[in-house]
Amino acid sequence: MSEPPVSDGGRGPGPPPGLEPRLQPALQPGLQPGLHADEAVRAPRRISEVGLQVIGITVLLAVLVFITWLRNPNILGAYNLQTLSRDIAILSLFALGQGIVIIAGGIDLSVGSIICFIGLNAILFQTPDGFSWPLAAVLPLALAFTVGVGVAHGFLTCRLGLQPFMVTLCSLLVFRSVARGITGDYTVAFRKEDLPAFHWLGNGIVLGVPVPVWTLAIAAAALLFFMHFTVHGRYLYAIGYNLEAARFSGVRVHSLRVFTFALSGLLAGVSGLLEASNIQSVSPSTAGMAYELHGITAAVLGGCALRGGQGSIVGIIVGAAILKVLQRMIVFLGLETHWTDAVIGVVLLCAVIADALVKRRRGI
Amino acid sequence: MPAALGAAAKVAHEAVVRAARGVGCEAGWEAGRDAGREAGSMSPEPFLSVAGISKRFPGVQALTSVSLSVAPREVLALIGENGAGKSTLIKIIGGIYQPDEGEIRVCGRPATFPSVEDSLGAGIAIIHQELNLADNLTVAENIFLGRQPRLGPFGLRDRRALLRLSADALAKVGLRASPRTLLSDLSPGQKQLVEIAKALSREARLLIFDEPTSSLSTREAEVLFQRIDELKRRGLAIVYISHRLGEVRRLARRVQVLRDGRTAGFLEGDEIVHDNMVRLMVGRDISKYFSHERNLRLSENPIVLSVRGLKVRSSPHRVSFDLRAGEILGLGGLVGAGRTELVRAIFGIDPVEEGDIAVGGKPADVRSPRHAIAAGVLLVPEDRKSQGLVLELNVRENVGLAGLRCHGRWGLLDGAWERRTAREQVQKLRIRTPHLETQAKSLSGGNQQKIVLGKWLSMGARVLILDEPTRGVDVGAKEEIYSLMSQLAAGGLAILMVSSEMEELIAMSDRVLVLHEGKVQGELAGERITEENVMSLAVGGTAA
Structure with missing residues (x-):
């Protein structure tokens, strides 16, 4: 020593x-x-707590997969694993953004509408029926736009002191409605032959792994590093716990919070592009519907506390995986899909109760 | 099942109430007042006596066989360092915790308090440090919260009865305010009286005050003391918990001292002097409580902080002063005189409307705490728990919170620096913590304050601003903080200290600046730093 x-x-x-x-x-x-x-x-106790949480939900995930596999081994078939992991990746991407906003003590409800809006416009701008712009122009433009929206959320929240719930709720309403307005509520779609590159984003497979999963891997690695190995990550946790004390310690609380909203916007944009590319169509009234709630569900399942300060990158991804596996499970077990949200709700409630009981037992 | 439990609780509750109202104790407190006047002596029968109370929490024996008794017409002061077990004992008496061992007797009869309601029913009310009142309700509604007088079969609110009953309750505590006043319009002192009125309206016969003056100004505290004297004369039993030993001397004829979960001793009458109390609290003699020797040769030292015509939003006045290296400048004044607002502006929390701040001769533009920190101006804020620390983070992370961003390249977390610094500060400041990974919220107030100090001392400080540096800090840690301040000043650091504690202000300051309603009312140095002069300036007068 x-x-x-x-x-x-x-x-x-x-x-x-x-x-x-x-x-x-x-x-x-x-x-x-x-x-x-x-x-x-x-070893720090906080880490071990987080570790415990992640282990707990990973076990839950494994159990869910195992139960489904007993009834229907196809769930672990190569094709299904690819589609499942792709779905998990798209959900994880924006859930990570929302999770980081939540860790810093905020909330972002605009995600679902942004996913719809950006996917829809990405198709409109590229297709021959639309503006026929190249992907190389649309991609950066779309992401710049969503980052801009995030920055606006952050600015209104931090500089004007508005509630993030209200600010992002307004975005949720506005972007959904604008998406429906500019299309007259008609679904936009593209053909694979017209936009092969864009189609590849959501459907391509590299080394047996879907492109969205690679995207998630890169994003998750970067965020993992950012949250746990840089000063800023530590400061985000501190801000989430106690913004005032962070400010009194000279932390740039406003800039960092704006950054989290921008990040959430960016990741929502990425998810929107991947989703539109994957499905090859965007229906303005249903695309991305309630995704913000799915993202929050994944984040909370993964250990984020809505009061801020808690959560981990790995946990959020596992949380997203649980959500998607549950959805598959319903199908594979031959239940009507109408029951999906009921099952998710019950599982989330059980997770929250288990967490509370563990905390009480440990006297925290 | 719940119904059965409820019934059982009710039976127990009634037994307790019967015990409380039974023979052997005076019937009511108004009657008790008359009896007291005639006899002029204390009743030998205690209202409440607890004996052999022990309580263990995971990892800590909080109380070991503690006994306490208090009679009607008596003020018992309960003192002890933070963590001595005062609040655990009070929570057991208040029905919040259950004791592992020991018995509670009310008027000589055994009682148990499975819940707060049971304790209240037995006539015991606790006035907590943080008041249990709702700011958005009226005074009357607060007093009768949860027990509003009802009218008719539909349980409509009986406003008239509410107002009449509350007016009675307010009269008992001598608060001249309409029951219709919104609570948020009252001062902290008045709110406290409302809390007392609420307790009295529940026919409380034992009032337990937990650090009641921590948020009161000197004047409000004096009003509270008078009310407590009056309640005592009327036959109430009172337990008074405080860190401020002056108050204890003023109020109590009997003092019980707790240390490490045991009773360290009792003091009565003339024994109640500062030194005795401190000795019992810390378990050792303290020859000299304050260690700072006034530095009289400061005028040769360079000016480190120069404030010229500083105006903040909350005040129409401008403030100017200089602070020299090695100097401890005390900032005195009543609560609300604008001291905290002034230091907040200097630290860049609140905007500076006009005026100049120079640090080390160079103008400093303190737009944010970041800029202040970069200039070497550091603030230990008034409210440790909401501003000084992130309670959920551990000791290491809190000590490193400010310095972290200045170490490590490209914003990378320099874990080695953080661990080393935290360990250094823990050892240097004697922060009593099981290990570096302990959450800050599980430490005592004194140790938390040392973490805040450690956070700044790990950085290059030129000016250290301390806003109420020893508020809510126990005697032992207080002394350590004072001696640290002396040492830092001797090492050339300039210290600006805001303090509402007169003894502290007078003992620790080389020079005192007294604010009154936002302006500098006067400056005191050397022999002129006396309690009389500070008070006189604080209320807007002149110094002798």
Whole structure:
């Protein structure tokens, strides 16, 4: 161990001389234990809690897959694994954005409408019936637009002090309606032959793995690094727990919160493009419907607390996987799909209850 | 099942109430007042006595065989450092916790308090530090919250009865406010009286005050003391918990000191002096409580912080002062005099409307705390729990919170720096924590405050602003903070200290600036720093 050993109950080497004589006798070994060097390097408890959560939901995921597999082994077939993982990836992408907003103490409800709006316009701008723009122009433009929307959310929230719930709710309403308005509520679609590159984004397979899954892998790796290995990630957790204390410590709370909204916008944009490409059509009244709630569900299943400060990247992805597996399970078990949301609701409720019980048991 | 439980609880509750109203204790508190006047002596029969109470929490023995008794017409002061077990004991008496061992007697009869309602029913009311009142309701509605007088078969609100009953309750505590006033329009002191009125309207016969003056101004506190004296004369039993030993001397004839979950001793009458109390609380003698020696040769030191014509939004006045290296400048004044607003502006939390701030001779544009920190101006804020710390993060993360972004390349988390710094500060400041990964919220107030200090001391400070540095901090840690301040000043750091505690302000400051309604009312140095002078300036007068 590189640290100097401290064995005498925290009264380590080299205390300031003035403090020495008057401070020692107040210590009672049992009640006010000092800091021991060996204890100080022990693994952080918060991480182990997060770890526990992730392990818990991963086990849940495995159990769900196993149950389905018993009834219908096809769920682990190659084709199904590809489509399932693609669905999980598209959900995970925007759930990660929402999760990070939630970790920093905000909420983003605009996601579903943005996914619809951006997918729809991406098709309109590219198809021969539309503007015939090249993908190379549409892609950056679409993402820049969604980042802009996110920045606007962040600006209204931080600079004007509006509630993120209200701000993003307005976006939810506006973008959905505009999408329906500009198309006259008609579904837009494209043919694979017309836009092969765009089609590849959502349907392509590289090394046996769908392109959206690669996209998620890159995004998740970047976010994992950002949240857990940079100062900014740590500050986002601090902001989520206590914005005021972070501000009093010189943290750029506004910029960081704006950043989370921009990130959520960007990831929603990516998801929207992938989804539109995958399905090859966007129906303005139903595309992306209630996705914001699915994203929040995945984030909460994955350990995010809506009051902020808690959550992990891996957890959110596992949460998204549980959601999608549940949806598949309903189909594979031969139930009517109408029951899907009921099952998801019950599972989410059970997860939240289990979490509360574990926390109470551990006296947190 | 729940119904059966409810019935059982009700039976128990009634038994307790019967015990409380039974013979052996005076019938009512108004009657008790008359009896008290005639006899002029204390009743030997305690209203409440608890004996041999022990309580264990996971990992901590909070109380070990503690006994306490309090009689009508008596003020018992309960003191002890943070973590000594005061609040656990009070929560057991209040029915919030259940004791592992020990018995509770009300008027000599055994009682149990499975819930807060049972304790209230027995005539015990706790006035908590954070009041249980709703700001958006009227005074009357607050007093009768949950027990509003009803009228007719549909349970309509009986407004007239409500107003009449509340007016009575307010008269008992001497609060001259209409029952129709919205609670949010009252001052903290008045709110406290409403809380007392609420307790009295429930026929409380024992009032337990938990740090009641922590949010009151000196004047409001004096009003509260007078009311407590009066309640005592009327026959109430009172338990008074406070860190402020001056108040304890003022109010109590009997003091019980807790230390590490045990009773460390009792003091009565003339024994109730500062040194005795401190000795019992910390378990050792303290020759000199405050350690700071006033530095008289400061005029040779360079000016580190210079504030010229500073105007903040909340005040029409401009403030100017200089702070020299190695100096501790005390900022005195009543609560609401604009001291916190001033330091917030200097730290860049609130906008500076006009005026200039220079640090080390260079103008500093403090648009945000970031800019202030970059200039070397650091603030330990008034409200530790909401502004100083992220309670859910651990000791290491809190100590590193501010310095982290200045270390490590390209915004990478420098974990090694963070661990090293946290360990250094924990050792240097003697932060008593099981380990670095302990959540800040599980530590005592004094240790939390040391974490906030550690966070700043790990960075290059030129000016350290301390806003109420020892609020809610126990005596032992207080002393450590004072001695640290002395050391830092001796090392050349300039310290600006806002303090509402007169003893602290007078003992620790090399120079005192007193604010009154947002302007500098006067400056005191050397021998002129006296309680009388500070008070006189604080209320808008002049110093001798």
